[in-house]
Amino acid sequence: MSNYMDREQKNLLLEIMEYSFALVETNLYLDTHPSDEGALKLHNAYSQRYQELLSIYEAKYGPLRYTQMSGCPWAYINDPWPWEIDFDN
Amino acid sequence: MWIYEKKLQYPVRVYSTNPALAQMILEQFGGADGELSAGIRYLTQRWTMPTNEGKAILTDIGTEELAHWEIIGTIVWKLVKDASPEQIKGTPFEAHFVNHGKSPFPHDASGVPWTASYINSKGDPIADLHEDMAAEQKARATYDWLISISDDPGVTDALRFLREREIVHFQRFGEALRIVQEEMDKKKYY
């Protein structure tokens, strides 16, 4: 079963998941506190780091979003798909 | 519009093969207080929710619920993907299996299929936000029950994450209600 993802790729993906989650939290907080400057600073700092991590990941392993560029063949379809990933091995 | 990002919101780990548990987890996949209900409910209410804050919170929490629906489907799939027919026979999952094989399907733990009757959108922001707050508590309570019967530590861990999300969502809908109430109060006085 092609659910194998090497340690390096997995660790980078996990870091992306961590920043993506932090951004969901600042997003929801800002939706009800749109003028909170502290929250905006935090959100923007996470956003910057998140985009850096995504650039590195997508350049190496292919797009995580349909909007991004790819080499040939189209790497977006590569396994493992998210529900197939074994996060421990 | 919606964009898919090719990752789960939470790293799901499942350590056992357990079709009976999988059938119970389906309660949050296609049940009345599950993630699909939540996502469709909030996204449906968007059109008539006043205030930018209200529209934003319904959009963003609704979208997050679809990501949770994906997590639940993943938990179910991981619990049954290696199950033999012998392991499935005699469990509550057997009835699901003869219809759907190992594929997660939106019905509840008893096999009742998902229906829009599970959701409400009254076109009234006060009613809608109270519906949403109630929905978050019902989902949280469902996770309480599921956590109490889960014997797979990976599944329990993912359920705890999802349960905490319901608490945060309740807070946000409560804040949205304050904002909408304030806005409607303002409009009472000319």
Place this chain on the structure above:
Amino acid sequence: MDYGYYDRNRRMELARAYVPFQRLKQVYDPKEALMKGTLFPELYMPYKKDWEDVKGGGYYE
């Protein structure tokens, strides 16, 4: 928007529900936030297995 004003000065009406506004203080780092399910310590209310509880399952505090 001063959310403190919202909570301090607002007269509460009958037949209404009021949830206090959260005010941003400390946050967990992203790794811990993902594990716990929230960025905010004041919103972290984990499940407690309390069989004495009337509800029979658990509740959050």
